[in-house]
Amino acid sequence: MSLVSYRDAVRSALRDEMLRDQRVILMGEDITGYGGSYAVTKGLVEEFGPKRVMETPIAEAGIVGFAVGAAMGGLIPVAELMTVNFALLALDQIVNSAAKCHYMFGGQWSVPLVVRTVSGFGQLGPTHSQTFEGWFASVPGLKVVMPATPADARGLLLAAIRDPDPVIFIEHSLLYSTKGELPEGEAADEEVPIGSAKVVRAGTDVTLVAYSRMLLQALQAAEELERSDGVSCEVVDLRTLRPVDYPTVVESVRRTHQLVLCGEDWRTGGFGASLLSELSDRCFDDLDAPIQRVASPDVPMAYSRQLERSLIPTSDEVVEVVRRLN
Amino acid sequence: MYRQLVLIRRFEEHAAEAYAQAKIGGFLHLYIGEEAVAVGAINAVRETDHLLTHYRDHGYALVRGCDPKACMAELFGREDGLCHGRGGSMHLAEAARHFWGGYAIVGSHIPIGAGMAYAMQYQERDEVVLDFFGDGATGNGIFHEGLSMAALWNLPVIFICENNLYGMGATLAEESPVSEMRIKAEGYTMPSIQCDGMDVLSVYEALGKAAEHCRSGKGPYFVEAMTYRFRGHSMADPELYRDKSEVQRWRVRDPIPSFGDWCVEHGVCSSQELAQINEEVEGEMLEAVAFAEQSPWPDPAEVGRWIYAKPIDPESPARSEGAGAAVPLTSDAGV
Ligand SMILES: Cc1ncc(C[n+]2csc(CCOP(=O)(O)OP(=O)(O)O)c2C)c(N)n1
Ligand SMILES: [Mg+2]
Numbered sequence: 020m021s022l023v024s025y026r027d028a029v030r031s032a033l034r035d036e037m038l039r040d041q042r043v044i045l046m047g048e049d050i051t052g053y054g055g056s057y058a059v060t061k062g063l064v065e066e067f068g069p070k071r072v073m074e075t076p077i078a079e080a081g082i083v084g085f086a087v088g089a090a091m092g093g094l095i096p097v098a099e100l101m102t103v104n105f106a107l108l109a110l111d112q113i114v115n116s117a118a119k120c121h122y123m124f125g126g127q128w129s130v131p132l133v134v135r136t137v138s139g140f141g142q143l144g145p146t147h148s149q150t151f152e153g154w155f156a157s158v159p160g161l162k163v164v165m166p167a168t169p170a171d172a173r174g175l176l177l178a179a180i181r182d183p184d185p186v187i188f189i190e191h192s193l194l195y196s197t198k199g200e201l202p203e204g205e206a207a208d209e210e211v212p213i214g215s216a217k218v219v220r221a222g223t224d225v226t227l228v229a230y231s232r233m234l235l236q237a238l239q240a241a242e243e244l245e246r247s248d249g250v251s252c253e254v255v256d257l258r259t260l261r262p263v264d265y266p267t268v269v270e271s272v273r274r275t276h277q278l279v280l281c282g283e284d285w286r287t288g289g290f291g292a293s294l295l296s297e298l299s300d301r302c303f304d305d306l307d308a309p310i311q312r313v314a315s316p317d318v319p320m321a322y323s324r325q326l327e328r329s330l331i332p333t334s335d336e337v338v339e340v341v342r343r344l345n
Numbered sequence: 346m347y348r349q350l351v352l353i354r355r356f357e358e359h360a361a362e363a364y365a366q367a368k369i370g371g372f373l374h375l376y377i378g379e380e381a382v383a384v385g386a387i388n389a390v391r392e393t394d395h396l397l398t399h400y401r402d403h404g405y406a407l408v409r410g411c412d413p414k415a416c417m418a419e420l421f422g423r424e425d426g427l428c429h430g431r432g433g434s435m436h437l438a439e440a441a442r443h444f445w446g447g448y449a450i451v452g453s454h455i456p457i458g459a460g461m462a463y464a465m466q467y468q469e470r471d472e473v474v475l476d477f478f479g480d481g482a483t484g485n486g487i488f489h490e491g492l493s494m495a496a497l498w499n500l501p502v503i504f505i506c507e508n509n510l511y512g513m514g515a516t517l518a519e520e521s522p523v524s525e526m527r528i529k530a531e532g533y534t535m536p537s538i539q540c541d542g543m544d545v546l547s548v549y550e551a552l553g554k555a556a557e558h559c560r561s562g563k564g565p566y567f568v569e570a571m572t573y574r575f576r577g578h579s580m581a582d583p584e585l586y587r588d589k590s591e592v593q594r595w596r597v598r599d600p601i602p603s604f605g606d607w608c609v610e611h612g613v614c615s616s617q618e619l620a621q622i623n624e625e626v627e628g629e630m631l632e633a634v635a636f637a638e639q640s641p642w643p644d645p646a647e648v649g650r651w652i653y654a655k656p657i658d659p660e661s662p663a664r665s666e667g668a669g670a671a672v673p674l675t676s677d678a679g680v
Pocket of ligand 1: 401451478480481507509511512578
């Protein structure tokens with residue numbers, strides 16, 4: 020089996036779904052000649068033409084509104100919003116149009132739409148280094164996924180495109196070059212079900228819950244803790260942020276009795292805060308210690324490398340938090 | 346068309362009465378005075394053409410043939426409502442009639458209409474989209490994004506701006522640098538036409554032209570209907586921003602009696618026949634109100650229904666994948 024990058028895994032899902040279903044179209048800024056700002060859609064306009072790979076004006080709200088209409092008219096649009104920072108301009112269309120149509124019109128039609136966007140950082144400064152998955156995940160009517168591995172990126176994107184509801188698909192800029200195996204043969208067509216978390220490392224002492232880039236940090240921390248402290252961490256990749264697969268986390272905590280939630284979002288009001296609230300209810304009787312969180316401090320992301328490093332949650336921080344527990 | 350004008354008027358008068366009796370809650374935006382726009386426009390196009398509107402949406406629903414009983418029941422928040430009480434007055438819709446609903450975030454349905462028109466073009470369906478909104482909506486960025494994309498891709502969508510001279514209470518002079526909204530379409534190279542929104546025939550003619558343009562593949566069209574609402578913005582509006590005398594001046598141009606007179610003058614029907622129509626419609630509206638009142642309340646146990654077309658329940662025992670082996674990963678991500 021060959022190793023495939025996260026970027027290529029996303030592209031392969033887009034391409035295969037476009038080959039499979041004429042209704043699937045892509046739209047976004049600089050996704051044609053430029054190839055996408057993270058080169059995900061490279062080559063697709065050449066293969067499928069500009070009717071199916073649409074270069075759009077820089078109009079995030081318009082793009083999503085347009086995609087909602089195209090979905091209502093019988094297509095399956097996959098809209099790319101260059102980064103989640105710019106997705107803020109489209110929040111109204113995501114929250115008030117995409118997420119509401121099926122409900123407010125009494126189930127008469129659904130909006131099969133995928134919004135792909137990107138979280139991440141890398142000395143991009145305060146406006147370009149944010150992560151807002153918690154905002155999307157708080158909205159009934161949306162499904163929100165945040166894959167960490169190439170296989171999940173592919174499998175979840177297949178599921179998202181085939182799903183009749185609007186799905187927010189958040190990639191991570193620092194994961195694009197990471198590599199992993201993809202299922203081959205018949206399994207290549209298999210979706211990773213939305214709403215299912217996965218235990219990616221078995222352990223007995225502490226449960227680490229993470230998603231997206233923080234999964235890699237959590238796995239690294241788990242290795243380190245095993246090696247230096249003899250602490251055995253179980254690592255759960257949440258994968259879907261709405262709906263959250265709580266049972267998988269709860270089962271794990273039932274075995275380990277300790278829980279650390281790892282995210283990149285801000286401590287106040289971030290997605291981890293909502294996870295913590297629900298899990299403290301569900302796991303109360305199984306917990307030997309209060310649930311811990313690894314999150315970003317409530318500070319805008321600074322540009323300077325040194326300052327940025329001081330703000331980004333890392334595996335070291337996960338290790339520290341676990342050590343404090345034990 | 347006369348019947349439809351009266352239908353909207355009487356429907357809304359009954360709705361206003363029910364609102365005053367607290368049988369209808371929330372926002373109720375009346376279309377009274379502007380009826381000629383929906384009637385003229387929708388009659389000028391095919392039943393298969395698509396409609397999207399803002400929240401002042403009762404008129405379009407009724408003209409498109411939605412059952413007044415189901416519309417009234419929706420206003421009453423009942424189970425038999427067009428959207429089973431989930432949407433209310435601002436969100437009527439009936440997909441089977443290609444009436445894709447009222448949208449209450451000002452301007453939000455403008456790119457939605459463009460996107461739907463793209464779907465028609467893509468599937469080579471000979472259907473055009475009518476997208477109705479107010480003058481105030483043209484101040485929002487989303488208006489410009491929608492028009493820009495419609496023009497860029499040459500889409501079969503007709504934008505119909507009902508210029509009723511006010512947003513909620515803001516006057517045109519306060520809300521817009523130009524008093525004619527069609528000027529804003531010019532920048533997007535979109536052809537436009539202005540029509541008298543108090544005159545059903547003027548609107549009919551304008552839309553006929555616009556629809557022909559769109560259907561022949563020439564791209565989007567902008568129609569500005571000059572009109573006026575006789576009632577407040579919504580039932581909550583104390584109307585402090587305008588003079589009663591101004592309203593009176595416009596009421597003289599009430600689209601219903603003037604179209605009635607036209608019909609009689611041109612021998613389309615007699616005044617007795619018009620009176621007969623008025624009476625029949627009044628009877629229907631009494632029935633609609635009675636129906637709405639008797640319709641059951643939606644079951645609160647069902648309040649979560651329709652959040653998703655395909656609900657996913659991670660709590661259900663059938664869910665897949667438990668503990669598994671770690672996924673092989675190599676990272677050059679750093680940090
Ligand atoms: C984005 C947004 N901002 C503000 C409002 C509140 N609001 C509702 S209707 C309205 C006025 C709209 O005026 P216009 O577009 O001219 O439509 P009209 O009601 O006159 O038909 C406002 C400000 C809203 N619903 N959505
Ligand atoms: Mg107005």
